[in-house]
Amino acid sequence: MGNKRISLVTGGTSGIGQATAVELASRGDYVLFTGRSTENAKKTLCKIYDRGGSGEFIPCDLSDPGQIEDMMDSISIRHHRLDVLVNSAGISNVHTMEEITEAEWDWMMTVNLKAPFFCCRHAFSFMKQQHYGRIVNVSSIAGQRGAFFSGIHYAASKGGLLAMTKCFALQGAEHGITVNAVSPGTVDTPMSRTEGIPADGIPLGRAASPEEVAHAICFLTSDDAGYITGETLDVNGGQLMR
Numbered sequence: 001m002g003n004k005r006i007s008l009v010t011g012g013t014s015g016i017g018q019a020t021a022v023e024l025a026s027r028g029d030y031v032l033f034t035g036r037s038t039e040n041a042k043k044t045l046c047k048i049y050d051r052g053g054s055g056e057f058i059p060c061d062l063s064d065p066g067q068i069e070d071m072m073d074s075i076s077i078r079h080h081r082l083d084v085l086v087n088s089a090g091i092s093n094v095h096t097m098e099e100i101t102e103a104e105w106d107w108m109m110t111v112n113l114k115a116p117f118f119c120c121r122h123a124f125s126f127m128k129q130q131h132y133g134r135i136v137n138v139s140s141i142a143g144q145r146g147a148f149f150s151g152i153h154y155a156a157s158k159g160g161l162l163a164m165t166k167c168f169a170l171q172g173a174e175h176g177i178t179v180n181a182v183s184p185g186t187v188d189t190p191m192s193r194t195e196g197i198p199a200d201g202i203p204l205g206r207a208a209s210p211e212e213v214a215h216a217i218c219f220l221t222s223d224d225a226g227y228i229t230g231e232t233l234d235v236n237g238g239q240l241m242r
Contacts, residue, residue, distance in 0.1 A: 004054075006079045007221070009033040010062060010119060011089030013040035015189035016138055018047070019210035020086050020217050025053025027218060029084065032075065034060045062089055062115035063107075072122040082126040084221045087116040087161075088138045094195050095151045105153045112157035113164070120168050124177065133177035134221040137165050138213075141185045141236050149197050158183075162232055169230030178229040180220045184213045185236025203238030 007024045011017030012033025018040070025031040025048040032055060035041050041057035048055050060071045075082055091111045095104065116137055127133025142150050143158030162181055169179040186192060186199050186207040199207040216235045219225055234240060 004028060004030045005083035006075070006081050007031045007084035007086070008058075008075065008082060008119075008123070009086045009088055010060075010115070011035060012057075013037050013044055015088075015191060016184065016187060016210045016213045016217075017086070017088035018044050019214035020088060021055065022047045022051055022053070023211070023214045023218050024084065024086075024221070025055050026051035029053075029055075030079075031055035032058050032079075034058050034062065034071070034089065062119070063110050065114075065118045068115065068118045068122060072125075076126070081130060082123055083130070083132065084134045084136075085119060085123040086136045086138070086217055086221070087119055088217075089115065090138065090157075092150050092154045092191055092195065094149055094197075095153075097152055100151055100153055108151075108153040108157050109160075112154070113160045116161060117164060120164075120179070124168075124172065124175075127172070127177045128175045131176040133172065133175070134225075135168065135172070135177065135179040136217050136220045137161050137179070137181045138217070139165070139181045139183045139232065141183055141234070141240050144183060144232075144234075145240055149195070165232070166230045173229060178220075178226065180225070180228060180230065181232045182213060182216050182220065183232050183234050183236070184208060185234075185239040187213055201239070202236075206237070208235060208237060 007029040012021040013035025140158040142155040147155035165181040188207040
């Protein structure tokens with residue numbers, strides 16, 4: 001891989017994750033990405049190659065900490081380093097408070113909060129040795145202001161991800177590791193279209209494209225953002241102003 005950074009993007013087969021994997025690869029990183037669809041993984045790889053980049057798909061069930069560990073062991077053996085981690089994989093639904101079952105609550109927390117924790121913890125083992133690392137967690141406006149459309153369990157998981165980002169940022173600072181979050185508002189992704197998330201009331205008048213969120217993520221992984229850590233970068237078209 002030469003001097004290329006090794007980047008890992010979870011949820012890289014669609015939406016924000018796919019756009020981020022493609023953008024990082026186009027900027028010169030060797031991009032490893034996970035996802036649930038082998039067919040969509042092929043589409044991501046085609047987009048990466050079309051932009052002159054390089055990368056590979058790593059099948060991994062992120063709900064299983066054992067599979068995350070196996071994935072990280074494989075990265076260590078094959079690439080010997082990990083420079084960038086983007087936790088983009090996530091699930092959502094619009095179930096009401098009354099509709100949420102205990103099993104559904106647990107599943108939301110497993111995918112949206114527990115999986116990023118274990119990915120971050122394993123990434124730290126690489127990055128501490130390197131004295132360098134960039135981690136970006138993809139949260140949501142729902143984790144900041146509450147769930148207007150998605151379920152309470154989704155908002156809670158994304159709010160927890162923001163708190164976890166700060167914890168990892170504090171622990172990583174002395175090792176040259178920055179940890180930040182990107183918090184999108186409404187984004188034109190397959191998930192939001194399936195759930196019927198409206199774009200009404202956005203000051204800029206439209207939903208974000210996945211690429212616009214990916215650009216913010218890539219900025220936080222760059223040397224230009226080397227003095228930024230523990231922060232949340234809002235990409236919401238003015239839906240939430242602070």
